[in-house]
Every structure is written in structure tokens, then in C-alpha cells.
Amino acid sequence: MSSLQTFLAMGGYAAYVWPAYAVFFAVLIADSVAPRLRRRRVLRELRARLVRQSTRQNQARQSREPAHPTSSPP
Amino acid sequence: MTSPHIAAPLLEVRALSFQRQDEPVFAPVDFQLHAGELALVEGDNGSGKTTLLRMLAGLLHVGEGALRWRGAPLQRDACTGDILFLGHQLGLKADLSARENLHIATGLNGQRAGVSAAAALADIGLAGYEDEPVRRLSAGQKKRAALARLLLLPATLWLLDEPYANLDRSGIARVNLLLETHTAAGGAALVTSHGAVAFHGGEPKHIRMHA
Amino acid sequence: MTSPHIAAPLLEVRALSFQRQDEPVFAPVDFQLHAGELALVEGDNGSGKTTLLRMLAGLLHVGEGALRWRGAPLQRDACTGDILFLGHQLGLKADLSARENLHIATGLNGQRAGVSAAAALADIGLAGYEDEPVRRLSAGQKKRAALARLLLLPATLWLLDEPYANLDRSGIARVNLLLETHTAAGGAALVTSHGAVAFHGGEPKHIRMHA
Amino acid sequence: MASWIPLWLHKLGSPPTFYRFAGTLRPWMLALALLFGLIGLYGGLVLAPPDYQQGDAYRIIFIHVPSAWMSMFIYGVMGMAAFIALVWRIKLAEVVAMESAPIGAAFTFITLVTGSLWGKPMWGTWWTWDARLTSELVLLFLYLGVIGLYHAFEDRRQGARAAAFLAIIGIINVPIVHFSVNWWNTLHQGSTVNLFGPSSIVWAMLWPLLCMTLATKFYYAASLFRRVRTDLLALEGGKDWVRKIAESEA
Amino acid sequence: MTSPGLATACAAMLRRDLTLAWRRRGDIAMPVLYALIVTMLFPFALGPEDTLLQRIAGGVVLVTVLLAMLLALDAMFSSDIEDGSLEQLVLAPRPLALMLGMKILAHWITTALPLIVIAPLLAGMLHLPGAVMPVLLLALLLATPLLSLLGAVLVALTAGTRRSGMLLALMLLPLCVPAVIFAAGAVAAAQQGLPWLAPLAWLGAALALAVVLAPLACAAALRIALDA
Amino acid sequence: MTSPGLATACAAMLRRDLTLAWRRRGDIAMPVLYALIVTMLFPFALGPEDTLLQRIAGGVVLVTVLLAMLLALDAMFSSDIEDGSLEQLVLAPRPLALMLGMKILAHWITTALPLIVIAPLLAGMLHLPGAVMPVLLLALLLATPLLSLLGAVLVALTAGTRRSGMLLALMLLPLCVPAVIFAAGAVAAAQQGLPWLAPLAWLGAALALAVVLAPLACAAALRIALDA
Numbered sequence A: 001m002s003s004l005q006t007f008l009a010m011g012g013y014a015a016y017v018w019p020a021y022a023v024f025f026a027v028l029i030a031d032s033v034a035p036r037l038r039r040r041r042v043l044r045e046l047r048a049r050l051v052r053q054s055t056r057q058n059q060a061r062q063s064r065e066p067a068h069p070t071s072s073p074p
Numbered sequence B, C: 001m002t003s004p005h006i007a008a009p010l011l012e013v014r015a016l017s018f019q020r021q022d023e024p025v026f027a028p029v030d031f032q033l034h035a036g037e038l039a040l041v042e043g044d045n046g047s048g049k050t051t052l053l054r055m056l057a058g059l060l061h062v063g064e065g066a067l068r069w070r071g072a073p074l075q076r077d078a079c080t081g082d083i084l085f086l087g088h089q090l091g092l093k094a095d096l097s098a099r100e101n102l103h104i105a106t107g108l109n110g111q112r113a114g115v116s117a118a119a120a121l122a123d124i125g126l127a128g129y130e131d132e133p134v135r136r137l138s139a140g141q142k143k144r145a146a147l148a149r150l151l152l153l154p155a156t157l158w159l160l161d162e163p164y165a166n167l168d169r170s171g172i173a174r175v176n177l178l179l180e181t182h183t184a185a186g187g188a189a190l191v192t193s194h195g196a197v198a199f200h201g202g203e204p205k206h207i208r209m210h211a
Numbered sequence D: 001m002a003s004w005i006p007l008w009l010h011k012l013g014s015p016p017t018f019y020r021f022a023g024t025l026r027p028w029m030l031a032l033a034l035l036f037g038l039i040g041l042y043g044g045l046v047l048a049p050p051d052y053q054q055g056d057a058y059r060i061i062f063i064h065v066p067s068a069w070m071s072m073f074i075y076g077v078m079g080m081a082a083f084i085a086l087v088w089r090i091k092l093a094e095v096v097a098m099e100s101a102p103i104g105a106a107f108t109f110i111t112l113v114t115g116s117l118w119g120k121p122m123w124g125t126w127w128t129w130d131a132r133l134t135s136e137l138v139l140l141f142l143y144l145g146v147i148g149l150y151h152a153f154e155d156r157r158q159g160a161r162a163a164a165f166l167a168i169i170g171i172i173n174v175p176i177v178h179f180s181v182n183w184w185n186t187l188h189q190g191s192t193v194n195l196f197g198p199s200s201i202v203w204a205m206l207w208p209l210l211c212m213t214l215a216t217k218f219y220y221a222a223s224l225f226r227r228v229r230t231d232l233l234a235l236e237g238g239k240d241w242v243r244k245i246a247e248s249e250a
Numbered sequence E, F: 001m002t003s004p005g006l007a008t009a010c011a012a013m014l015r016r017d018l019t020l021a022w023r024r025r026g027d028i029a030m031p032v033l034y035a036l037i038v039t040m041l042f043p044f045a046l047g048p049e050d051t052l053l054q055r056i057a058g059g060v061v062l063v064t065v066l067l068a069m070l071l072a073l074d075a076m077f078s079s080d081i082e083d084g085s086l087e088q089l090v091l092a093p094r095p096l097a098l099m100l101g102m103k104i105l106a107h108w109i110t111t112a113l114p115l116i117v118i119a120p121l122l123a124g125m126l127h128l129p130g131a132v133m134p135v136l137l138l139a140l141l142l143a144t145p146l147l148s149l150l151g152a153v154l155v156a157l158t159a160g161t162r163r164s165g166m167l168l169a170l171m172l173l174p175l176c177v178p179a180v181i182f183a184a185g186a187v188a189a190a191q192q193g194l195p196w197l198a199p200l201a202w203l204g205a206a207l208a209l210a211v212v213l214a215p216l217a218c219a220a221a222l223r224i225a226l227d228a
């Protein structure tokens, strides 16, 4: 048996050791991917909100402008 | 009555009364309702308006008296889809949105041609709130969500128990408009209300309840 | 107890607003309410009237703005017994009678001298229904049972959310009379309503809510 | 309580400050976690000799024990943040508490699974109802309860306060997990690693274990920072500093 | 005016209840968690001896699952009565029995099915031998719909009364006992290597009968209960 | 204006909840019947062997009683929230914690006390030796109020949510486990003739702490939960 094979065999306990390590890494990777996706979603929502706000402000300004010409920025 | 209708009345109520524990809840009621007519059920708190409407809807059994539907004794099975009842309890699931609630109603009762749930909600003043859970709506908004059924479901006779409660003025006007179009299109409605109803489609009938 | 400066209002609201999910529910509100005054909170369905009243009652936390009570910043502990709130939900146990419900309320809040539960119920028009379980009352009768609290509990500021809904005309008149005697006796009230209020104790203040 | 505490907390706890602070620190934390993790894994899986009793099965220790420690450590952090959040209503503390919960739950889950996988060859069973195993399971339920309660509310800050309350109640479980082996006779072994006295474990096994422990700590910091930054953006959506970030990170 | 067919109405009904359950998915999980808790508490209460646990495993899982179902039964119509949706359903121009059948189906899907899915886990926690598992699952697949159907009739009967809880339990007991006896009999027989088909066949026959009759009875009971 | 003292307010609160429970006395009987059913089903599910039943009797009775209590816990505040009475209670000028303490007491009286009363019957059905009975009752007398108090805090926490049953179960599990372990430990020790005081002393200490802290925690939790 090559040394790699002995290493992988884990003295006959491979069926316990490697799944344990697999779970460890799988869970931690899932833990670090989840917030990454969430961050992307949050940013997307934020930008959508900004667009909504600016259109609403524009509408409000347009409807106000004739009444208060002085209040609009130069 | 002086109505010019030749056809048999839509609904005819003769000496109708309801007993609870062998005591009549209200004095016997007699009236006729023709297609195109609106009747206001009036009476003090506790005079039996809700009881009358629930009886007409078929939720309470008829104690004494007779009910006739389009000239023949009323058969529940023959006319269930024809009668729409809206009570103090609105029949909305608080966890579902207004739109989902309407979809259930149309799934069970059928749908008027040419009206969509979204259009009905916009019409009743809930545009933008279609997908909020009903739980999160204000009292008047909940009422409006329930009233959207009137626009969407096919029914000839509307039984509305205090449809104006909790509504603001534009909501009240909207309900009046609904009643006008409904009666103009040959429907009929029985409405209970304590406030003044500004109904422009002719003089409504008045049914007074006495405890 | 008695404020040294006569001008200090009972309740002062400055730039009050409430946020849900970081969005303001209504535009900031400013007003003062002096002893003996009645204020009508007006606005369309969903404009935030209920939210405002719940915030003043202390059920919702104050988002932004300030609340002052008798001239000093409002301390909940110092004035809980002074404020009476009546919301869309009436706070009645359906399995208990109106009388039992009132006894609970007085047990928790104290009782005005010289008024008994039976007298209050008779006054509000529920004579003969004192021992019916609330479940068996009609919608308007339930509302009256809840309103009987106004007669019985000691409180300076009444916060009434649509007290007129479901009441018949005599009930509405009764509520107006209650408001008049309360303000005449130095109390104050904040009332939301969509209908016209016939208040004879002076011109009420109007507070308009904007979504 | 001394008045400087809220002052100090408010300064560091200002969302934009912490957002920047966490942003600069996070890559370093991640790098340290990777560095110590790789060293620890090499030492644990390759260099350390097989155990004279357990053979190679004991190598699960290098993930089991650090995860077990993290499961308790993170609960402690969450509990402290929760306390601060409830007493001083500091937004950042709410966020730290709520974002610690999923990480803690992850480590608790790892502990349970790796323990089970270790238990089968050593004790002949995946699971027994012994005090330490049970209290660790209870810990997982507590984490899940906190997460669930947080999400059950529609208003996030309200949910955070309710969940913080639960987190504080549940903190009694942490000493139970730790001392359960002393208080009750159990299958699970007692303390073998002792920071302040002689440990009953050979150095060749000890140093990879300590490396892995450091790696998990750094990983927690990195993960927490990332989560907190995201949450702050979501919570402060209306503020100017967030608007700038949203516009720049298109 | 477009009038949807029966299939549409059935689908609307089913979708409604499933959506509602999904919105409150916490409540679906309730019986499941409840069953999990019960099964977890047994080893504590009895001591973790494998042989003893194994001996009682089948019975405990059956009783636990059926009781967890009972928990959810009470709520089958209550919220619909409170918010007035049941009135609307009764007034709708569709056969009430069929609509109620859909409600019962939705109820079974949301309460019993998750329980059946985790039953192997529960049995495993109590060290039930793997060979007995299929029999246990089969027994549950027959016993749970039976309980849903009969339970629905009783819940409908008590819907109008105020003290529904006691009545319900009282009336359900005679129904539970035979179901448990047959189901547990099959599991016990399998555990001892005896033939286990006969008791399950009885359960199946009862189920077939209930599927036809229970919705009709339920509709009649509800109409009576609402009329007050 | 007459302002009633604290004692009056407490009495009003207690009387209110007891009257309500009495009006719905069917619902009080529910947990009792539930416990009876469970205990009756066990001999059916496990076969009527005396020794086996006797061996598990103490544990089964404990688990059953605690679970029956859990059933009723969920409803502790729900009806008060729905009809707005809880708002009125929060707004009343009386210490909320004290009032909630009264509510919890009423809840214990109406759900746990009947269960404790029938516990000897349940234990008898499973042939628990008579000598162990006092220990079982003592254990129940300590464990049930503990569960009521802690449960109330959690129910209050979930009051503002859509009252998800799963959450409650999830959060209650960690609390149930120690109570069951100690109570069952005492019963098992008594059954084997060993000293059983120590585990009960632990329960008592926890109870004393909970009596003081739980109502306060409950009040704080409710204020958080209602604020939306």
C-alpha cells in the first residue's frame, strides 16, 4: 500500500474520520456562502429602493414646482 | 307594493320569524324584493337585523313563516350561488393576502366575466396592498378586501350586514356606487346600516325591525 | 398634582412618527390637547389613526418625536391609570357576561365613585342584558358593553378608536353625551371617526392624518 | 451601571464605524483562520502519531473539540451581546447577537455529528442519552429557538429583542454542557486539555488541537463580521452612508 | 359569468389550506416536534436501556404519532369558524362534503404526513429493529387517514359547542383504541416474526369505508353546528 | 374615585381566569382526558405484562402529565390577545408582573392540579407500587409549577408572532428535559429503594427561583412581543 493509501485508510477508521471532516468543511462552507448571497440580495434591494425614492422625489418636485418656484434647487 | 314589475319578486318573505329558546327574536317580517331593488334593513342594536340576514342566507334555519325565491318556495340547493352574504365577520384568512383570499372565493363561487382580482382590488381602493397579509391591513382596509368580493363573484342577491362600518367617506361612496350598478344590472340587495345611505338609484325600500 | 402654570396642556405631541420596517407609517404629527378639549383624528382608511392612538396609549413604542404629559416628558408609570384606550378589538371576554367584564375592568383599573356596574350598563342601554355572555350579544350591544367602561373607570384622557362603529343612532347620541360630560368635567378625549360627530360641547379640534 | 459603558458602546457601536472596522479586519481574520487551519490539519492528520488505544479514529478530535468549544464560546458572546442589546437598545449588539446564532448552531451541529461519528467506533453506538450529549443537543435547540424566534417577528428589531431575551434565559445551559461530565457519570470523557495545568494529552496531539482551536476562533470572527456588515446595510437602508455604499458597489 | 368546475373548486380548497399551512409552517412542525420530544423524553424517564426501549419502541411510536395527530385535530375548523370563512364555505355553490373532504386531505397532508416521514427516525431513536420499520410505516399509513376522517366528523359535531375539548377526547377514545390495537398488533407480530397482514387488512377496510362516509357525515354535522 | 388595592386587583385577575376556565370546564378536562387516554393506550400498545408496565410506570406518568400540560400552555395568552384583553391588562395601572403571576397561578390550578389529582389513578393503571406514589406526587407538585412558570415566559415571547407552535415546542424542549430528568430520577430512586431527596431538592430550588423571576421575565417578554 502506498503511503497515500495508508493515509486515506486511517487505520481502518476511514468511514468515520473522513465523513467527520467532510461535515466540518461542508457546514463551514455553507455558513460562509449564505451571507455572501444575502449581501448580494440586500444590495440589490437597496438599489431598487433608491430608484423608487428618486422617482418619487422627482414626481413630488415636478408637482410642487409651479407652486413654490423658489424651493427648487438652482 | 306600487312597483311596476310584472315578474314574480326575486325574494318574498312572509311572516318570517326566528326563535331562540322559544322566544321570538324579532316581530314577524313581511316584504318582497324585486330585481333591481335595494332594501335597507333598519332597527336598533339587537333588533335582529343580523339574525334576519343570516336566516335569508341559509345559515340559520327558518323558524316560522315562508321564503319564496323567484315565485317558488326557496330551495337552498337551487340558489346557493345566487346569494352573497357579507357579515360582521369578514371571512378573510388573516395569513393570506387580499389577492389570495379573493382567489379562494372565486375558486369556490365562480367569477364574473371580465373582472380580475387585481382590478377588483384596485377598484375598491387597495392598489398596492394586494400582497400584504390581511392581518397587516387597517380595519377599513380589511373591510375593503372583503367588499372586493362584491365586484368579483356572480350573485343576484347581496345580503350586506353593515357594509359601511369602518369605511372612510370615499369607501362609503364606493359601496353606494357598487349598489347602484348592481341594482341597475338587475340585481337586488338587502343592506343593514345605522348611518345615512346616499343611494342615487331610486328610493330604497325600508324594512324596520322590531325586537 | 395640579399644575402650577394653567396653560400647560394635558398632552403635547411634537413631531411624532412611527416606523414599521424603517418606513414612517404617517407624516409627523403635532398637536396639543388641553383639559376639557375633544380632538377628532381624521384620515382615510390606512392613514395611521389606529397606529397613533396605540402609540399614545403606550402599546407601541414611540419611534421619533416627543410626548409630553401635563408639561413634563411622558412617563408611562406615572400616568397609566389616567389614560383609557378603546380599540377596534373591544377587550371583552366572550364567555363572560357584560357585568363580569366590567368587574374585571374595575378590579384592575379602579372605579369612579358613585357609579355601579349595573347603573353603567343600564345607562349605556344594556338593561336586561347584564348577565348574557358577551358572545350572545349583537355587534352593537358588544360595542356598548365595551363603552360602559367609559362611565365606570377613572381616567382623564380617553383614546377612542371608532367608538361609533356598529352603534345605532341612540347609541351614537349616547357616546356624544358621554364625551360632553367628560370634557365638561375637565377630561379630554381623542376620537377617530369617519362619520359626522354631533358634539355640542364646543368646536372639537381636528387632527388630520396623512399616510 | 457606570455611565461610561453606554457612551463607549455607542461610539464603537455606531453602524458606519463598525462597518468600516469590520471591513478592514475581516480579510485578516480569514487569512489567519486559513493559516492556522492548514497547519493544524497537517499536524493533526499527518504528523501526530496514532493513539495507542483508539488508533486513527481519535483524529476526529481536531475538529470535534474545537467545534465543541466554539459552540459554547459563541453562545457566551451571543448572550453578552443580547444583554447589551436589551439594556441599552444598541442596534449593533442586536445584530451581533442575532448573527452569532447561525454560526453557533453550525458549530453545535458539527460537534454533534462528529461526536456521533466518533462514538460509533469508540462506544459502539451513534447516540446515547448521556448528560453531555443531551445538553449539547439542548444547546442546538436553543440556538434554533433563538433563530426561529428572531425570524418569527415581522419587525426585525422587535424580533431581535425577543430572541435576545430567549438567548439570555438559555445561557444557563452553557455551564451545564461544560460541567455535565463532572456532575454526572457519563460515557463522554472528562477534561483532557487543561490550559492552566498539565494536560493529559501528548504535545504532538496537543499543538494541532490548539491550532485548530485558533483557526475556528478566527473563522468565527471573519464570518461574524461579514454577516454583521450585511445586516447593518439591511437595517440602515434609509441612511446616507448605506446609500453611498449601495451606489458604489453596483 | 364563468363558473369553475368541481375540480377547480377542489383545487382552490386544497391550495388554500396548504398555503395557509405553509404560511404557518411552524404549526405543521408542531406535531412533529411534539412527537420528537415525547420520544426523546422516554429514554430519560425510563433510563437508556437498549433492550427495554426496543421492547416498547413500536408501541410508543404508534401512540405518539396518533396523539400528535389528535393535537392538531382540534384546530381543524376553529380558525375558519372564528373569522367567518366557514360560513362562506357553507354558502358556496359546491357540494360541501367534497370541499370538506379536501380540507381533511389537506389536514392529513400537513399533520400526518410529516409525522410518517419522521416515524423511522423516532423508531430509530428507540432502537426498533430495521426489519419492522416497513410494517410500522404501513400501519401508520392506514391508521392516520382513518383517524383524520373520523376525527373530522367529531370535530365538526363539537364545532358549535363551547366545551369541545372534553367531548372530542371522549368521543375519539373509542375510535383510537381499535386503531391502536390493530396497528400495534401488526407491529408486534412483525417484531416477533409472525404474520402481520390480517390486522392491517382490517384497518384498510375501515379506511375504505371512512373515505366514503366521513365527508358526508362531516358536512351534515357542520350544518347542524353552525345553526344557532 | 376609589382605587382598589393590589389585593383586589390580584383577586379580580384570579377570579376572572378561574371563572373563564369554569365556563369552559370542558377544556379543563381536556388535558386530564388526554393523560387518561395515553395511559390507557400503553397497555394496548405494549401488551398487558405487569412487570414491564410496572417498570415504566413512573416515567410514563411523568411524561404524560408534563405533555398534557404543554398542550394547554399554548392557549395561555392567545384568546386574550385575540379579543384585546391583553392590551387592557398591559395598560392597567397595576404591576403587570404580579397580574401575570396570577394568570400563571390560575393556569396551574386549572391544568396541572387536575392532572396531579388523577396521577395516582394513572400510576395505578400501570401498577406503580403504592410506596412510590408519594414521591411521584411530590415530584409532580414541584415540576408542574416550574413548567407553568417557564412555559409562560416562552409563550409570552411568541405572543407577538403568528403564535407558531413549533417555536414554542422548540424552546420548551430544553426546559422540559431537566425537569423530567430530576423528577424521573427521584421516582426511579424511590422505586429501587434508594434516597430520592436530592433530585427533588434541585427541582425545589429551581422552582423557588422561577416563582420570583418568571413573572418579571414574562411581563418584559409580553411588552416586547406586543410592540408592533
Ligand code: HEM
Pocket (backbone or CB within 6 Å): D061, D064, D065, D068, D069, D111, D112, D113, D114, D115, D116, D118, D119, D120, D122, D123, D126, D127, D132, D133, D134, D136, D137, D177, D178, D179, D188, D189, D190, D191, D192, D193, D194
Ligand atoms: C454526539 C456525541 C458527542 C457530543 C455531543 C460531544 C460533545 C462534546 C462537547 C460539548 C465537548 C466540550 C466540553 C467542554 O469543553 O466543556 C466535548 C469535548 C470532548 N469530546 Fe465530545 N462529544 C461527543 C462524542 C465524543 C466521543 C465519542 C469522544 C471520544 C471518544 C469525545 C471526546 C471528546 C474529548 C476528548 C473532548 C475534550 C474534552 C476536554 O478536554 O474538555 N466526544 N465533546
Ligand SMILES: Nc1ncnc2c1ncn2[C@@H]1O[C@H](COP(=O)(O)OP(=O)(O)OP(=O)(O)O)[C@@H](O)[C@H]1O
Pocket (backbone or CB within 6 Å): B020, B025, B043, B044, B045, B046, B047, B048, B049, B050, B051, B052, C135, C136, C137, C138, C139, C140, C141, C166, C168, E228
Ligand atoms: N349567538 C346568539 N345566541 C343568542 N342570542 C343571540 C345571538 N346573537 C344575537 N343574539 C341576540 O339576538 C338579538 C338580535 O341580534 P342581532 O345580532 O340580530 O341584532 P342586530 O339587529 O344585528 O344588532 P346590531 O345592530 O347591534 O348588529 C339580540 O338581542 C342579541 O342579544
Ligand SMILES: Nc1ncnc2c1ncn2[C@@H]1O[C@H](COP(=O)(O)OP(=O)(O)OP(=O)(O)O)[C@@H](O)[C@H]1O
Pocket (backbone or CB within 6 Å): B135, B136, B137, B138, B139, B140, B141, B166, B168, C020, C025, C043, C044, C045, C046, C047, C048, C049, C050, C051, C052, F228
Ligand atoms: N400590524 C400591522 N403590521 C404592519 N402594518 C400594519 C399593521 N397594522 C396596520 N398596518 C398598516 O399601517 C397603516 C396604518 O394603519 P392604521 O390601522 O393605523 O390605519 P387607520 O388610520 O386606523 O385606518 P382605518 O380607518 O382603516 O382603521 C396601514 O397602511 C396599514 O396597512
Ligand SMILES: [Mg+2]
Pocket (backbone or CB within 6 Å): B049, B050, B051, B088, B161, C138, C139, C140
Ligand atoms: Mg348586527
Ligand SMILES: [Mg+2]
Pocket (backbone or CB within 6 Å): B138, B139, B140, C049, C050, C051, C088, C161
Ligand atoms: Mg383604525
